[in-house]
Structure formats: C-alpha cells, structure tokens
Amino acid sequence: MTGLLVPEYRIEDLAHASGATVRTIRGYQDRGLLPAPERRGRSNVYGPAHLGRLRQIADLLDRGYTLASIKELLEAWDTGRGLGGVLGLVAEVHGPWTDERAGRITLAQLVAKFGGEADERAIGEAIELGVLERIPGNDDEFGVPSPQELAVAAELYAAGVPLSAIAGQLRELRGQVEQIACRFLEFTTEHVFARYLGHRPPTDADADDAASMVRRLRPLAQQTVDVELARAMRMFATQYLADNLAVDALAGTVPAARNEVSVSLPASTIDAVERLVGPDGVGAFIAAASEREVNKRTLDSLASPAHRD
Incomplete structure (x- = not known):
C-alpha cells in the first residue's frame, strides 16, 4: 500500500492557495512568522504546514491581532505550548454578545417604515452608522445587523422625530456607550483578568479559565446598564415632569414664572x-x-x- 502524496507548493502556488501575495509570504518569512521552505536545488518547496500557518495568521489578523502579537502566539506554539486555549479565548471574545439575530429588509419595506419616500441621504447615513448594510449585487435589499435598533428608529420617526435628529442621537449615544464599555473592560481586566493574562501568551489552562470568566461576566455589563438606565430615566423623567407640570398648573392655576x-x-x-x-x-x-x-x-x-x- 503506497502512502498518500503530501502536497508541495512553489511560492506562487502557495500564494494562490492561501490568498496571500508572494510579497506578503516573503515578508512573513523575514519577520519569523513563517518557517523557511525546503531548498531543493534552485527551488524553494513549501508544504501543508506553511499553508496552515498562513491561514492561521490570516484568521488572527481578521480578529484584530497585530503581527507582533501573532508572532508571540506562534512562537509559543513552536516551543510546544498549545494554542487551543488561546484560540478558544479568542473565539469567545469574538463570538456574539447578544442573542439578537441579524435580519434583512427590502428597500420597499424600508421606505414604507420611514415616510413613504426614499431618502438617499438618510439611507447613506444609516449605512455609515451600521444600522443598515449593503448586500453585494442586490440594490433592493439591505442587511440589518440589529432589527431592534431599526425598530426603535422607526418608532421615533413615527412619533415625529426627524431622521437627522435620530442619527445624531445615535452617534451621541454610541459614543457614551463605548465609554461605558471601555470602563467596564478596564475594571474587569484590573480586578479579574489580570491574573489569567499577566504573562503573554497565557497558558492553555489560564486561557480556558479566562474564556469561562468571559462567558460568566458577559451579561453583567448589559444587566448593570439596564438597571442604571432605568434608575436614571425614572429620576430625570420625574424631575422633567415636575418642571413642566408644576403643582399650581395641575390645580388649574397659572404657575409662577421663572x-x-x-x-x-x-x-x-x-x-x-x-x-x-x-x-x-x-x-x-x-x-x-x-x-x-x-x-x-x-x-x-x-x-x-x-x-x-
């Protein structure tokens, strides 16, 4: 019984199979991210391990890692430390942070929700904000990352709020929420995750523990914001009502002017x-x-x- 032939690649073939350019592959070799090929006469021969490494690098780059960070992870792998725990942690962090599922909406449905006439400027702004996403090759339909967010915008518009004001409010709100997320991350990193991620890259066991902790803490940020938002809304709504519907006005008299x-x-x-x-x-x-x-x-x-x- 003959053994299976192991695929071999010239650098051009490797570039085609991996989706990287020849220049990128050579750059990875120079940085120590990719092992040197086997030299056969005047030719360099690459194998499945090189292709796997290129795909691994591309995946980590897509997840936001720098080449320097990727090099540390790959060096740990090459020295015998597994990456299973680290990649599991990466998958946990990059996984969905909400149970909401993305949807789609046709242009006709969108127009019907927002005034009955297509507003190209408003649609462009919604795409810029990520409320809508274009679908390649389909100009009559849009992706909707958060149907709940689009539904809120439709309700506000139906209540008389202009689209430009809704977009401006979303920009402001998003900046404030990102600030809250950043503070929560800094807080949990200092008090929880530092013990798991104090050395780079973390061991498999530490990465597994950190991934488990992410699963436990993930809903806490939203729960905390929900509770505090409800408290603040009640406080300010009560005050606003008191300012605009004073006791004298409720009694049928004209309130004293400020x-x-x-x-x-x-x-x-x-x-x-x-x-x-x-x-x-x-x-x-x-x-x-x-x-x-x-x-x-x-x-x-x-x-x-x-x-x-």
Whole structure:
C-alpha cells in the first residue's frame, strides 16, 4: 500500500492557495512568522504546514491581532505550548454578545417604515452608522445587523422625530456607550483578568479559565446598564415632569414664572433649530438641549476619577 502524496507548493502556488501575495509570504518569512521552505536545488518547496500557518495568521489578523502579537502566539506554539486555549479565548471574545439575530429588509419595506419616500441621504447615513448594510449585487435589499435598533428608529420617526435628529442621537449615544464599555473592560481586566493574562501568551489552562470568566461576566455589563438606565430615566423623567407640570398648573392655576434672561444666539443656530423642530419649538428645544448638556456634564463630573478620589 503506497502512502498518500503530501502536497508541495512553489511560492506562487502557495500564494494562490492561501490568498496571500508572494510579497506578503516573503515578508512573513523575514519577520519569523513563517518557517523557511525546503531548498531543493534552485527551488524553494513549501508544504501543508506553511499553508496552515498562513491561514492561521490570516484568521488572527481578521480578529484584530497585530503581527507582533501573532508572532508571540506562534512562537509559543513552536516551543510546544498549545494554542487551543488561546484560540478558544479568542473565539469567545469574538463570538456574539447578544442573542439578537441579524435580519434583512427590502428597500420597499424600508421606505414604507420611514415616510413613504426614499431618502438617499438618510439611507447613506444609516449605512455609515451600521444600522443598515449593503448586500453585494442586490440594490433592493439591505442587511440589518440589529432589527431592534431599526425598530426603535422607526418608532421615533413615527412619533415625529426627524431622521437627522435620530442619527445624531445615535452617534451621541454610541459614543457614551463605548465609554461605558471601555470602563467596564478596564475594571474587569484590573480586578479579574489580570491574573489569567499577566504573562503573554497565557497558558492553555489560564486561557480556558479566562474564556469561562468571559462567558460568566458577559451579561453583567448589559444587566448593570439596564438597571442604571432605568434608575436614571425614572429620576430625570420625574424631575422633567415636575418642571413642566408644576403643582399650581395641575390645580388649574397659572404657575409662577421663572426668572428669565435673554440670550443672544447666532442666526444660523436659530435657523438650524427651526428647520429641525419648527418655529414654535425653538425656545423649548434650546432650553431642553441646554438642560441635557448640564445634566450630562454633572454626570461626567460625578463619574470622573478625580471626583471618586
């Protein structure tokens, strides 16, 4: 019985099989990421191990690792330390962080949800924000990474909020949520994951333990935000209601007027607000925006390290 033939590649064949360029393969060799080929006369011969290594490098690059980090991982592998635990940890972190499933929506359905007329500018902004995704070769349908997020936008639009205001609010909210995520990650890294990831690369056992901890802690961030958001919404909604529906007004009398001052604003600002909410809503909009900014700065001040110290 004859043994199976082991595939052999010239560098051009290896590039074709792996999807890398010849220049990239040579660059990996120079960096020590790829073992040297076997020399046969004037030719260099590569084998399945080289192809596997190239695919492994491509996968780690897609997951956001730098070449320097990949080199450390591969050196650990080459010295006999397994990468199973590390790759398991990578898969855990890169896995879904929500049970929500992506969906699709046709252009006709999208138009029907948002006013009945196609708004190319709004669609472009939604794609830029990642609310919609283009489907290659299909101009009549879009991918929807988060159907819940799109549904929220549709409800706000139906309630009278302009699309430009919805997009602006999403940008602002996303920045604030990313800040919360960053702080939670720093917190858990300092107090939990440092013990597993203190040496690079971690051992298989430490990586397995860290992956298990990710599974346990993953829902905690969302649960904490849900609880705190509900608390803050109740607090500010109660205050807002008290400010706008004072006791005197509820009793049928005219509430005492607050001290009012005149503030000069650029004409361009007034025009922009009028286009957004109409001439009758300019004063209320600017007052609400100012109050929200004051509340935001107060919360930022309370959450700052200097305040906690």
